[in-house]
Amino acid sequence: MTDPVRVAVDAMGGDRGSDEIVAGALEAASSAIQPILYGSPGLDTKGLPLVEAADTIGMHEKPVEAVRAKPDSSLVAACRAVGDGDADAVVSAGNTGAMLAASLFHVRRLAEVDRPAIAVVLPARAGPSVLLDSGANADARPEHLFQFAQMGSIFAEEMLAIPDPEVRLLSIGEEPEKGNQLTLEAHALLAAGDLRFGGNVESRHLLSNAGDVVVCDGFTGNICLKLLEGTIKTLLDGMREEISSSTRGKIGGLLIRPAGRRLRERLDPDTYGGAYLLGLRGLAVIAHGNSSRTAIANAIRLAARGVEHKLVERLAERLGTTVLASARPETPSPQAR
Amino acid sequence: MTDPVRVAVDAMGGDRGSDEIVAGALEAASSAIQPILYGSPGLDTKGLPLVEAADTIGMHEKPVEAVRAKPDSSLVAACRAVGDGDADAVVSAGNTGAMLAASLFHVRRLAEVDRPAIAVVLPARAGPSVLLDSGANADARPEHLFQFAQMGSIFAEEMLAIPDPEVRLLSIGEEPEKGNQLTLEAHALLAAGDLRFGGNVESRHLLSNAGDVVVCDGFTGNICLKLLEGTIKTLLDGMREEISSSTRGKIGGLLIRPAGRRLRERLDPDTYGGAYLLGLRGLAVIAHGNSSRTAIANAIRLAARGVEHKLVERLAERLGTTVLASARPETPSPQAR
Secondary structure (H helix, E strand, O other), rough: OOEEEEEEOOOHHHOOOOHHHHHHHHHHHOOOOEEEEEOOOOOOOOOEEEEEEOOOOOOOOOOHHHHHHOEEHHHHHHHHHHHHOOEEEEEEEOOOOHHHHHHHHHHOOOOOOOOEEEEEEEOOOOOEEEEEEEOOOOOOHHHHHHHHHHHHHHHHHHHHHHOOEEEEEEEEOOOOOOOOOHHEEEEEHHHHHOOOEEEEEEEEHHHOOOOOOOEHHHHHHHHHHHHHHHHHHHHHHHHHHHHOOHHHHHHHHHHOHHHHHHHHHHHOHHHOOOOEEOOOOOEEEEOOOOOHHHHHHHHHHHHHHHHHHHHHHHHHHHHOOOOOOOOOOOOOOOOOO | OOOOOOEEEEEOOOOOOOOOHHHHHHHHHOOEEEEEEEEOOOOOOOOOEEEEEOOOOOOOOOHHHHHHHHOEHHHHHHHHHOOOOOOOOOOOOHHHHHHHHHHHHHOEEEOOOOOEEEEEEEEOOOOOOEEEEEOOOOOOOOHHHHHHHHHHHHHHHHHHOOOOEEEEEOOOOOOOOOOOHHHHHHOOOOOOHOOEEEEEEEEHOOOOOOOOOOEEHHHHHHHHHHHHHHHHHHHHHHHHHHHHOOOOHOOOOHHHHHHHHHHHHHHHHHOEEEEEEEOOOOOOEEEOOOOOOOHHHHHHHHHHHHOOOOHHHHHHHHHOOOOOOOOOOOOOOOOOO
């Protein structure tokens, strides 16, 4: 039997408090997954290992400043554990910017990656679609988008088992000449490159059939992700409201409840749990700030799956670099220090 | 009684063919609205006035080139009619880029507007929300976003009767320091300006409560608009599919049908019909390429409403410019020439 995958979990991140995160970690713990919680001294971890962290980074602190000022925060310590080889992956539902900054500093970039990107797997009707960058880089250059395409392709192949994935460029029209300066230049790079490039795709197809990999700058990706989330919520709420405005509707509503639940589950971000930060020398997963225990458990499983698939090693090999982080150490699990 | 508002309608634009457009124009025609069709010689206009246009611009032609090469196309001729004072407004469901180019050339910009913008009224739950730019300028500078905010404010006040409208800047976080280079600089301009600026808003709120006016560059706005459209469609389709997968669901589906219809109607782009092109010396409305006759009729009514509210004059006054286009001529309605 192999050692369990050690996942460092920031117990202090997220909007719902540490109890919810401990509950999620407990749910994910198994013979194959060993969550290690990073949190305040004395935190009740229900028997899971705790690494005490003196500090906490708030959701609205300025990322780079916070990471610099609080090296002993749970978020930074959990990232450092991956850099130091004390954990195989890190998961946080905390401040996304701080997670990015701490990962860059303590997990570090792969040698050939200029900008790590956040990759989210969208539950499109035609099959999963990897959207990146979903928010790591608010401004990006055409060559960054090309690198996102490379990383997304490798991700789709290794993690989603899609052979020879198709890459599309998110833009405001399918014709190559439609877009802004960034997408026009990125289109030219992608068309000249050796990935399977399917041209531009419009955002209207993101939930139906946008292609295996969809690339864009992090501002656009983040706008899309939040718009999807908000629209799904508003629409399902609106449907419930319309239904409950009449007796006939209420009876109908009861009858379609299982159908509604299936749809909600398929589209619920909690089912997916988190987003990978691609381009680092170790595995980092960013969970939604509002994650429930189920979402946290799924994010931890997502992180473990990345380790099992050797995602970082595959990215490093196929992008032509080598993993420079220390190999997995002998000791199976660190104790509180 | 006042003369009817003369709306020049491009009968050859859109995906559904000229019959659908003629039907929409017929539906909108009234004692207050006189649609004038611009289309191929011999087009059956069911009694509405026809101005014969020798040429047609296709949906996928390159905008500027097409407008230059085809001065006698229905789209260009309809725009020219407004510039020449032969019509009070123009409506086209054709090539958006060509509509923009032809409007800039023949209707022309207001003196103090650098970049006209497409304004779409979103049916948010908390009330209508004006999103601009929805696609006229794929790249924009911070001062353009400021101008969009000014135009959007005036629009919300004059057309939607919202006193002292609140302006929000679309970004990837509510904090002023969250965003890309463009939104960071635009935020500073808006915060220093004299509009009622409510700070950044995230895309997740676009359909719920994003504020009276939401500004962004045309790339981002167009991405949002198409994503909203696609997500609503995918979600309603998904709901129908889940419901019809069981007998119980089918019965429930019949019972909630009126509720579903109400929701669909509230969110259907056809109900709104079109988008205003703001910042010109005349009134131009861009209808959706896939417009049904209802959508065309609504777009024509939208255009007429803009004329009745003297939207262009109000914009010109309040932006501190004067309308330089020729005043409405004596002859009430042009005949086919």
